[in-house]
Amino acid sequence: MNAVDELASGERRPLARLLTRIESGDPELRALLPELFAAGRGGHVVGITGPPGSGKSTLVNALTGEWRRRGRRVGILAVDPSSPYTRGAILGDRIRMMEHAADRDVFMRSMASRGELGGLAATTWIAAAALDAAGYDPVVIETVGAGQSEVEIARLAETTVVVEVPEMGDEVQAIKAGLLEVADIIAVNKGDRPGADRAARQLRAMLSTAGGRIERAPPPVLVTTATTDEGVATLADAIDAHRTAARSPIEARERAASQVRRALADLAARRATAAPAWDETLRAVADRELDPLTAAERLLDGW
Numbered sequence: 001m002n003a004v005d006e007l008a009s010g011e012r013r014p015l016a017r018l019l020t021r022i023e024s025g026d027p028e029l030r031a032l033l034p035e036l037f038a039a040g041r042g043g044h045v046v047g048i049t050g051p052p053g054s055g056k057s058t059l060v061n062a063l064t065g066e067w068r069r070r071g072r073r074v075g076i077l078a079v080d081p082s083s084p085y086t087r088g089a090i091l092g093d094r095i096r097m098m099e100h101a102a103d104r105d106v107f108m109r110s111m112a113s114r115g116e117l118g119g120l121a122a123t124t125w126i127a128a129a130a131l132d133a134a135g136y137d138p139v140v141i142e143t144v145g146a147g148q149s150e151v152e153i154a155r156l157a158e159t160t161v162v163v164e165v166p167e168m169g170d171e172v173q174a175i176k177a178g179l180l181e182v183a184d185i186i187a188v189n190k191g192d193r194p195g196a197d198r199a200a201r202q203l204r205a206m207l208s209t210a211g212g213r214i215e216r217a218p219p220p221v222l223v224t225t226a227t228t229d230e231g232v233a234t235l236a237d238a239i240d241a242h243r244t245a246a247r248s249p250i251e252a253r254e255r256a257a258s259q260v261r262r263a264l265a266d267l268a269a270r271r272a273t274a275a276p277a278w279d280e281t282l283r284a285v286a287d288r289e290l291d292p293l294t295a296a297e298r299l300l301d302g303w
């Protein structure tokens with residue numbers, strides 16, 4: 001039995017082992033990827049992102065309680081987009097805070113990437129596929145909303161929840177563009193703080209007039225208090241409801257396109273870097289004998 005076959009049992013040990021190999025970029029995994037994908041069981045991949053401290057982990061914890069009451073087996077990846085050197089330490093503490101650690105039907109793992117299989121995005125999708133193959137549904141990916149990482153997770157996730165806090169204030173306009181790009185659902189968390197309902201109304205008004213992609217309705221804005229479960233069942237309902245929309249052929253194709261584009265970019269960069277002409281090409285660009293675009297074309301055509 002290989003590492004993918006072992007997942008079908010739904011047991012934790014083989015999954016944990018495989019995730020360790022994924023995280024460390026074990027090159028032997030490359031050959032298993034087609035099989036890993038074929039072994040997917042249709043678990044709903046849900047991304048949870050948002051600014052540091054907005055309550056993402058607490059909300060995932062509360063959602064997990066709700067999903068467990070609904071009989072779901074919940075898989076959680078806490079993805080650390082920061083340097084590999086902070087690996088595990090901070091996220092590990094948070095993971096320990098979670099109340100579902102003893103539940104056999106909840107699997108949690110924090111991950112960083114050393115990048116050998118193609119960076120954090122690649123590591124994350126492969127890990128999500130492993131959780132799916134092990135029968136978790138939903139497969140939740142929590143990542144801090146810092147620059148590119150949230151966009152990458154949103155491309156991977158079928159449903160992305162952006163967790164904001166009431167104190168958005170003047171940042172609202174700045175947040176808007178990013179929200180439109182990634183959010184399928186917005187949770188204004190810390191609903192026990194003053195101004196939460198007002199912040200939600202502001203966001204709704206703003207999103208309803210926003211440019212964005214015309215064919216798409218603005219994302220629902222919900223108020224939650226992760227610490228008391230207030231609004232959490234409604235959020236779970238919204239996530240479930242979005243699953244159907246996310247699996248329309250158009251949405252599925254769009255996700256596939258951005259995943260393949262991302263893989264292409266990684267692959268092209270890695271091959272070019274390894275090409276014999278790499279050093280000479282860099283020298284030529286540095287000495288302005290060659291422009292970067294022509295250099296890239298030549299590296300690609302050289303294969």
Ligand SMILES: Nc1nc2c(ncn2[C@@H]2O[C@H](COP(=O)(O)OP(=O)(O)OP(=O)(O)O)[C@@H](O)[C@H]2O)c(=O)[nH]1
Nearest residue numbers: 051052053054055056057058144190191225226227
């Ligand atoms: N008042 C209040 N506090 C909350 C709520 N949700 C989370 N918190 C608190 O906010 C702090 C941060 O919560 P986390 O769940 O760790 O936030 P996070 O977004 O996962 O943080 P990072 O992973 O560091 O980005 C903790 O002290 C939580 O107890 C809420 O609904 N109301």
Ligand SMILES: [Mg+2]
Nearest residue numbers: 056057094142
């Ligand atoms: Mg967190």
